[in-house]
Amino acid sequence: xxxILFLIIIIGIGHNLSAQVFLQLEKANQPKSKRIFTGDxxxxxxxxxxxxxxxxxxxxxxxxRNIFLLEDNYYKPRDLYQLGYERKFFRQxxxxxxxxxxxxxxxxxxxxITPDYNMSPSEAIIGGSIGVVGFLMSRxxxxxxxxxxxxxxxxxxxxxx
Numbered sequence: 001x002x003x004i005l006f007l008i009i010i011i012g013i014g015h016n017l018s019a020q021v022f023l024q025l026e027k028a029n030q031p032k033s034k035r036i037f038t039g040d041x042x043x044x045x046x047x048x049x050x051x052x053x054x055x056x057x058x059x060x061x062x063x064x065r066n067i068f069l070l071e072d073n074y075y076k077p078r079d080l081y082q083l084g085y086e087r088k089f090f091r092q093x094x095x096x097x098x099x100x101x102x103x104x105x106x107x108x109x110x111x112x113i114t115p116d117y118n119m120s121p122s123e124a125i126i127g128g129s130i131g132v133v134g135f136l137m138s139r140x141x142x143x144x145x146x147x148x149x150x151x152x153x154x155x156x157x158x159x160x161x
Contacts, residue, residue: 020158020159020160021038021061021063021156021157021158021159021160022035022036022037022038022061022156022157023035023036023037023058023061023068023077023154023155023156023157024036024154024155024156024157025083025085025146025152025153025154026152026153026154026155027146027151027152027153028150028151028152028153034085036058036085037058038058038059038060038061039057039058039059040057040058041055041056041057041058042055042056042057042058042070042083042084042085043055043083043084043085043143043145044056044080044081044082044083044084045080045081045082046075046079046080046081047079047080047081050081050082053084056070056071056072057070057071058070059071061156062156063156063157063158066156067156068156077148077154077155077156080148080154081147081148081149082145082146082147082148083145083146083148083154084143084144084145084146085143085144085146086142086143086144087141087142087143087144088142090137090138090141090142091137091138091142091143093134093137093138094133094134094135094136094137094138094139094141094142095134095138096134097130097131097133097134097137098131098134098135098138099134100130100134101127101128101130101131101134102131104123104126104127104130105124105127108123108124108127
């Protein structure tokens with residue numbers, strides 16, 4: 001009896017979870033897709049203004065009307081021209097490389113205060129190149145822009161039952 005009551009409560013709570021309604025970015029002939037949930041921030045352009053990039057946080061998704069609400073306005077998935085999103089692994093890994101580079105220079109600078117050690121140019125090049133690679137990884141590789149239409153499709157999915 002406890003298990004049946006527990007199952008009924010879980011199904012009742014699970015019916016209204018917002019994680020079951022999301023935007024899905026699909027690419028033709030690829031089984032994996034990018035899911036964008038309520039609360040996620042997106043970077044986008046509209047078909048009316050394809051050169052103006054805007055940022056917004058998805059506050060609510062209405063699958064019945066096929067619209068979603070950003071902080072300022074309602075949009076349909078077909079109104080968007082391009083979509084940009086972060087690739088979190090590359091952004092975080094790039095930041096960690098920049099932190100490693102900063103620590104490399106701090107420890108090298110502190111060690112250079114002593115008379116027994118001087119930081120060589122090759123060590124400075126190593127620290128600087130790691131910092132540059134981390135910066136480029138977080139800024140260039142860490143962002144992705146996708147042109148919608150054709151092979152890329154954005155749609156609203158509701159998998160509540």
